[in-house]
Amino acid sequence: MDYQEGLSRVGDANSKIVEANGEVADVIFSVYIYHWNWYLAIFLIIAPWVIWAIFRNRESTARLLLAALFIMIFSAVLDTIGIENGLWAYPVKAIPSPTLSFSYRLSVLPVLAMLLIQYKPHVSPILKSILYAGVSAYVGLPLMSMVDLYKKLNWAYTYSFFILITMYLIAYWLTQLKSFKPISPGPDKEEPELHLVRRREKAR
Incomplete structure (x- = not known):
């Protein structure tokens, strides 16, 4: 089995899964719902x-x-x-x-x-x-x-x-x-008032 054949077989298997889902849905809506x-x-x-x-x-x-x-x-x-x-x-x-x-x-x-x-x-x-x-x-x-x-x-x-x-x-x-x-904000997301306080502290 080569790579392309493997892809093809997986595709076929996925199609069977979709078909199985359809059968389950059909049973639910035609039988189980009653x-x-x-x-x-x-x-x-x-x-x-x-x-x-x-x-x-x-x-x-x-x-x-x-x-x-x-x-x-x-x-x-x-x-x-x-x-x-x-x-x-x-x-x-x-x-x-x-x-x-x-x-x-x-x-x-x-x-x-x-x-x-x-x-x-x-x-x-x-x-x-x-x-x-x-x-x-x-x-x-x-x-x-x-x-x-x-x-x-x-x-x-x-x-x-x-x-x-x-x-x-x-x-x-x-x-x-x-x-x-x-989650703490990054340095660019800090509140403007906090920036002002830090600038004043640095100025001192």
Whole structure:
């Protein structure tokens, strides 16, 4: 196989991905939209973020959102790898995407992590990570499986448990960074009054 043939095969693969997206969208709008579990998937996308918006610690919003963003990105990468290798699947999809679950990975998991980090901050993060992973892996995923929002193939809940522990601890560490300070203006952006004060000091 030469370089041009490789480009051609990748192009064909991308076309199949576009076709798969179209098939998922067709199923959503012709079948799933008439079933309650599709509306449950939509609810699970919106409700956790509404809950967090109401109960969030407003003074720590940026730190918490950084943790959530990490979990969402990390989960999206894991989903892509897992689905492409036949480890798990999401039969009922809220949004046409063969490789992502917006309901669980991009909503429930990040919001649950933020709420645990926020409440009782003096409790050991290791204990919280075990609680987070246990509830998510051994309660959340089986419940999702019961309503066809998740399907375990060549995978085990225990694998998810240890991954979720690691993911939570990294997210917690991000919230503890001390670099959350306002971006200071450059020397050319300083306030005019400050320039006048400095000139007067130099004149003296």
